[in-house]
Amino acid sequence: MVQNRRFARVKPGGRISSSGKIAIDAKSPLIDCHIIDYGAGGVCLQVNPGVVLPRRFELIHGAIKKKCRVAWTNGRRIGVAFQ
Numbered sequence: 001m002v003q004n005r006r007f008a009r010v011k012p013g014g015r016i017s018s019s020g021k022i023a024i025d026a027k028s029p030l031i032d033c034h035i036i037d038y039g040a041g042g043v044c045l046q047v048n049p050g051v052v053l054p055r056r057f058e059l060i061h062g063a064i065k066k067k068c069r070v071a072w073t074n075g076r077r078i079g080v081a082f083q
Helices: none
Strands: 019-023 031-038 042-047 056-061 064-074 077-082
Touching: 019 042, 042 064
Parallel strands: none
Antiparallel strands: 019 031, 019 056, 031 042, 042 077, 056 064, 064 077
16 A cells, blocks of 8 residues: 655654553543554554544653644544644
């Protein structure tokens, strides 16, 4: 399958963790997620069944926090673009 992307994607490996957290707001609990792949412009996440996310949220991966917006969804997988 040919994918037209502005930025190359890589899968987390080696010393890079594939787990992340999603922060919706300061009062809501963090939501666990699995990072499928990532690039300079965004990331593909997998969340647990039944998790519903707003259009915009913050992704926490290690010590890095990125503001994100949902670009697409496909079942449990969510593609997000960094803002």
